[in-house]
Amino acid sequence: xxxxxxxxxxxxxxxxxxxxxxxxxxxxxxxxxxxxxxxxxxxxxxxxxxxxxxxxxxxxxxxxxxxxxxxxxxxxxxxxxxxxxxxxxxxxxxxxxxxxxxxxxxxxxxxxxxxxxxxxxxxxxxxxxxxxxxxxxxxxxxxxxxxxxxxxxxxxxxxxxxxxxxxxxxxx
Ligand code: IMP
Ligand code: MG
Numbered sequence: 498x499x500x501x502x503x504x505x506x507x508x509x510x511x512x513x514x515x516x517x518x519x520x521x522x523x524x525x526x527x528x529x530x531x532x533x534x535x536x537x538x539x540x541x542x543x544x545x546x547x548x549x550x551x552x553x554x555x556x557x558x559x560x561x562x563x564x565x566x567x568x569x570x571x572x573x574x575x576x577x578x579x580x581x582x583x584x585x586x587x588x589x590x591x592x593x594x595x596x597x598x599x600x601x602x603x604x605x606x607x608x609x610x611x612x613x614x615x616x617x618x619x620x621x622x623x624x625x626x627x628x629x630x631x632x633x634x635x636x637x638x639x640x641x642x643x644x645x646x647x648x649x650x651x652x653x654x655x656x657x658x659x660x661x662x663x664x665x666x667x668x669x
Contacts, residue, residue, distance in 0.1 A: 515549050531556075535593045537651075540651055560578025574600060574601055591605055593621040595621060598630040599629050599631040619635050620636060625645075647665070650664045
């Protein structure tokens with residue numbers, strides 16, 4: 498069995514998410530952004546984040562799959578669920594669980610920009626830096642790690658561990 502090494506407890510997560518929510522609420526105080534959650538990993542972070550915002554928002558989802566069931570990016574990114582709403586002239590905020598190589602981020606921004614929004618920004622729960630392959634512009638990050646495979650709080654390994662309230666390093 499792989500070992501779970503604690504990274505953040507749920508109280509720390511709550512504080513960090515609250516801080517990012519206040520920053521987002523300030524930055525978008527004159528706007529009503531469309532928040533786009535990236536399925537599946539972002540669903541817990543997204544649901545905590547939006548309940549701490551003090552601005553009006555609408556919520557959409559996009560499905561993307563880059564992994565199969567392994568622990569490193571295959572580089573081929575597939576759209577598994579298409580955005581259904583009109584984004585023309587909207588302020589768009591993408592919400593992701595983790596940025597690793599950055600390939601998903603770049604692909605997503607390019608895809609959403611093609612829909613003619615007024616602005617696109619990127620928010621991630623975890624910014625994992627060691628394996629970055631492309632220049633990735635992250636506007637909001639709750640927590641930075643250098644390395645390791647992270648699970649819990651929505652993040653999975655082969656579909657497992659998403660339901661853990663705390664965040665862990667998975668040691669194989
Ligand atoms: P990227 O395209 O390499 O930046 O990978 C981004 C996606 O890979 C994320 O949306 C996650 O779904 C997945 N991923 C990357 N690193 C981890 C990790 O440490 N734990 C869980 N999922 C990860
Ligand atoms: Mg993901």
